[in-house]
Amino acid sequence: MLFARPLANLIAxxxxxxxxxxxSAQRLAFWILRQPEDDVLRLAASLTDARSKIxxxxxxxxxxxxxxxxICSDARRExxxxxxxxxxxxxxxxxxLNEFRGTYHVLHGVLSPLDxxxxxxxxxxxxxxxxxxxxxxxxxxxxxxTVEGDTTALYIAQLLKPLGVRVTRLAHGMPVGxxxxxxxxxxxxxxxxxxxxx
Amino acid sequence: MHSVVSKPALATIALKRFRNYGEARVELSxxxxxxxxxxxxxxxxxxxxxxxxxxxxxxxxxxSNELVQYGADAAEVSxxxxxxxxxxxxILPTRGRRTARVGATNLPRVQDLIGRLPSVCFSTxxxxxxxxxxxxRRRFLDxxxxxxxxxxxxxxxxYRRLLKQRNxxxxxLKEGGSGRQDLEAWxxxxxxxxxxxxxxxxxxxxxxxxxxxxxxxxxxxxxxDLQIRYRPGDDCVEEKDFLxxxxxxxxxxxxxxxxxxxxxxxxxxxxxxGRSAAKFGSQGQQRTAVLAVKLAQVKHWIRDVGVIPLVLxxxxxxxxxxxxxxQVLEGAAQYGQVVITCTDYHAVESDFSEPPARYKIDAxxxxxx
Ligand SMILES: Nc1ncnc2c1ncn2[C@@H]1O[C@H](COP(=O)(O)OP(=O)(O)OP(=O)(O)O)[C@@H](O)[C@H]1O
Ligand SMILES: [Mg+2]
Ligand SMILES: [Zn+2]
Numbered sequence: 407m408l409f410a411r412p413l414a415n416l417i418a419x420x421x422x423x424x425x426x427x428x429x430s431a432q433r434l435a436f437w438i439l440r441q442p443e444d445d446v447l448r449l450a451a452s453l454t455d456a457r458s459k460i461x462x463x464x465x466x467x468x469x470x471x472x473x474x475x476x477i478c479s480d481a482r483r484e485x486x487x488x489x490x491x492x493x494x495x496x497x498x499x500x501x502x503l504n505e506f507r508g509t510y511h512v513l514h515g516v517l518s519p520l521d522x523x524x525x526x527x528x529x530x531x532x533x534x535x536x537x538x539x540x541x542x543x544x545x546x547x548x549x550x551x552t553v554e555g556d557t558t559a560l561y562i563a564q565l566l567k568p569l570g571v572r573v574t575r576l577a578h579g580m581p582v583g584x585x586x587x588x589x590x591x592x593x594x595x596x597x598x599x600x601x602x603x604x
Numbered sequence: 605m606h607s608v609v610s611k612p613a614l615a616t617i618a619l620k621r622f623r624n625y626g627e628a629r630v631e632l633s634x635x636x637x638x639x640x641x642x643x644x645x646x647x648x649x650x651x652x653x654x655x656x657x658x659x660x661x662x663x664x665x666x667x668s669n670e671l672v673q674y675g676a677d678a679a680e681v682s683x684x685x686x687x688x689x690x691x692x693x694x695i696l697p698t699r700g701r702r703t704a705r706v707g708a709t710n711l712p713r714v715q716d717l718i719g720r721l722p723s724v725c726f727s728t729x730x731x732x733x734x735x736x737x738x739x740x741r742r743r744f745l746d747x748x749x750x751x752x753x754x755x756x757x758x759x760x761x762x763y764r765r766l767l768k769q770r771n772x773x774x775x776x777l778k779e780g781g782s783g784r785q786d787l788e789a790w791x792x793x794x795x796x797x798x799x800x801x802x803x804x805x806x807x808x809x810x811x812x813x814x815x816x817x818x819x820x821x822x823x824x825x826x827x828x829d830l831q832i833r834y835r836p837g838d839d840c841v842e843e844k845d846f847l848x849x850x851x852x853x854x855x856x857x858x859x860x861x862x863x864x865x866x867x868x869x870x871x872x873x874x875x876x877x878g879r880s881a882a883k884f885g886s887q888g889q890q891r892t893a894v895l896a897v898k899l900a901q902v903k904h905w906i907r908d909v910g911v912i913p914l915v916l917x918x919x920x921x922x923x924x925x926x927x928x929x930x931q932v933l934e935g936a937a938q939y940g941q942v943v944i945t946c947t948d949y950h951a952v953e954s955d956f957s958e959p960p961a962r963y964k965i966d967a968x969x970x971x972x973x
Pocket of ligand 3: 475
């Protein structure tokens with residue numbers, strides 16, 4: 407079946423979203439076309455607004471409206487310790503603990519060659535630059551305990567150890583194959599306490 | 605040797621829209637159960653359903669959509685344990701994800717069902733243990749070990765994932781992809797996983813081997829001896845051996861675009877008096893050897909794990925002579941719950957020392973006889 411060009415266009419754009427196949431793309435497109443025009447304009451505006459105002463924090467690569475995010479601009483945060491996480495949402499998980507006083511680095515993914523994700527697709531060069539500044543003494547890798555999360559941690563250790571920083575990994579009590587998001591606060595706390603050297 | 609022996613027998617098995625069954629429920633005896641009927645009526649289908657609950661896999665290697673009754677959207681298989689009254693179930697849709705449950709609670713992953721219903725299944729298809737490819741024999745080891753050892757299941761799933769990831773790096777490098785300095789990190793992560801899988805499989809075959817020899821001597825009257833051996837495809841044992849080998853094999857692997865070292869290249873060897881059963885065994889000898897390995901599995905469960913498994917025998921009686929039939933049934937009767945299929949009860953009636961619970965299958969319907 408052929409759709410009018412603007413509709414076909416919309417479907418094609420939606421299909422590019424992660425986890426959205428041709429069928430869901432169609433369903434979403436039809437739904438959008440059935441909404442009041444104002445609602446759709448608001449949706450479109452929020453897309454372009456967010457995209458134009460939010461960027462990567464110059465230091466930690468997390469999403470930020472300012473050049474530096476709130477955490478990176480907070481003078482009380484310890485710059486010598488960096489907690490490396492896979493996704494922006496993981497920063498929130500660790501922050502909720504009120505335990506870690508250092509700063510973060512967001513990789514925006516983990517190594518997964520099957521999905522075409524190698525070191526170049528992650529914010530690793532930015533991490534190496536931060537280390538090269540010389541102020542950092544310890545890196546805590548808090549990727550999920552999956553094979554991809556583990557391998558990413560090992561890669562980081564190899565990359566940074568020659569630069570003379572201590573690289574540790576959260577290990578203790580994390581549910582295997584688990585998600586940092588789901589890890590309850592107590593296990594995550596003990597994971598920090600018992601982090602191990604890589 | 606284990607002193608505590610548990611015996612998880614099933615009280616009922618229920619099928620919905622599974623293969624040629626619309627809806628069926630069978631109350632099983634805790635001992636011998638005989639499923640009989642003409643060809644193509646659904647005997648193996650019933651056994652297949654039970655084994656699905658044990659291993660989440662079809663012993664015939666069928667995909668989920670083949671298991672759903674023609675025209676239906678999903679099949680459902682469930683069973684109730686005799687002693688605990690606990691129910692386990694598996695829903696198999698023609699498309700989309702399968703779900704497993706214990707009682708009314710869905711399990712996070714289907715694989716979490718594995719290990720709850722220890723069972724050993726033996727069908728004519730198991731002849732691939734001798735006649736098949738190394739891959740068939742690895743699947744045999746993986747299926748069994750996963751049921752026995754939850755740690756093994758995690759290890760083999762992890763290893764398979766790592767292998768795919770490492771191969772993807774090799775492929776990217778082969779196609780001239782740059783920026784793939786991550787191969788070494790994958791080597792580092794994969795080495796302990798490879799060592800673990802190989803060690804657990806080797807240990808399993810080592811503990812199975814004396815039982816297999818014993819069962820074979822009993823079945824064959826001691827004419828030949830059966831030896832089973834795990835044969836690694838390379839000589840790595842420890843994590844560091846694998847790490848070195850992964851590094852050394854880099855150039856070869858790059859040309860292959862695949863990993864040449866590791867337990868995914870291993871094999872299981874069956875030998876009769878020192879000679880390969882696959883190459884030199886007669887059909888009868890091969891059949892006896894496979895039967896002995898299967899009975900050894902049951903013994904291993906009982907002696908080393910401390911669990912009497914549910915034994916499923918699909919259509920194997922017709923292939924055996926009367927004395928072996930008797931020996932198998934005798935052996936099985938001493939164990940726990942057994943479910944056997946055959947085409948004609950009357951032809952094997954005299955081989956049973958006590959009459960089994962009998963169910964006749966007629967075009968997907970169960971008739972108790
Ligand atoms: N998805 C399905 N839906 C409906 N019927 C099916 C499906 N898959 C297989 N069948 C039917 O199931 C029957 C085969 O059942 P099964 O393999 O259990 O036979 P059997 O009783 O073991 O026979 P035999 O004695 O020949 O081994 C066939 O008639 C086949 O058409
Ligand atoms: Mg059959
Ligand atoms: Zn920041």
